[in-house]
Amino acid sequence: MKKIHLFTALMILLSSLASCQTIVDIHDNSYPINTPDTYYKDIGDKFNPYQGTWVYDNGTSYIKIVLIKKVKAPIGTHYEDYIIGAFQYKKSGIDIINTLNTLNTNLADVRDYSIRGKFYSNSPITPFHQYTSDNTRIRLSVIENGCISHMSVRTLTLNGQPTIQIDKGKPFEQPQDCNPVIPGGFYYLKKQ
Template identity: 35%
Template sequence: MKKIVQLFVGLWVSVNAFSQTQTVDLALQGDLLSVEKTPIGYYFKDMYHVLDPYVGTWVFTDGTTQLKLVLQKKMSNRNNVFFQDMIYGEYQYIENGIEKVNTLSQLNENFSDCGFYSINGNLVVLHDSPLCFGCEVGEKTLATGIIHDESESIGRLLLKRIIVNGQPALQASMGWRLRWKPAGTVLPPNPLPARDFILLLQP
């Protein structure tokens, strides 16, 4: 009987919390998160589908070197404080014909939070933002995070939609930040370079 009561109370709390969810445009997320306290239960929704153009399989190829990004969109991702629509994904990097890293299999995992994927983010910035380097008026850049687990490296991946020879493409700028490690820590190097790539959308 006690378990039944607990189950009923849990369902009531969940329904009540959901009913109080306040949906706002994803573009307002930065403004609201800059205040001291964000109300629990907010849903930052991609109302105008600004994330959709980044979804797909994107490939950079230069001889025997290749970078593949597979990006997907998750609606109403929850991070224990609020909900938000997000881009998430995984990658494969081949250098001189040798596969250096491949995390694509993680796309088969059904993580409850997109933060567990190697690529994730939803910050779309306009031409007047420092993150939108070289952007013309009206252009946008999607700012995401990227990780390489083995080397415990974290970085920033900036993605701008462009057209190359009539094909949809991404201009991707990959940068890595140094992380503090205790003296004597030995980790494998990060095989992913800090550089720009042009990736074409695959059919």
């Protein structure tokens, strides 16, 4: 009986050693990207402040964005921490587009969510320079009607309430014509 327990313990140890992987700070650009058996981790939890449900409502336009940190998502032969999300856009109370139900689905590839990204930056080159000297932000991709646009997101406190400010950009160059739904520009979304 002792031999069985010793053998089981040895097998567990060997399998854990075999599955060891390198853990790298996802925000450290000096490490080679897409290295097999590597986990690109959000060391320091820099993505955490962006998580939550955020709403913009000016009476005519309504934008709801839900952002979640996906930990250790498989990407090919390596793993990465990712921000994933979904959104709803209403115009005059009418749903124009709503991808929120995709967050209830565990998609095999995090890059299939309607909002996703992993780029954290504090570079002085920022779309928010006229608003703040705090250059910390994340950059996400947004898919709407087959268009892929970029969105820069920064956190702040506005009137005592956690808020994100987004800069919704124009679609990236697409081989086909596409019609994004959410107008480009700057928006303040309050945490719900």
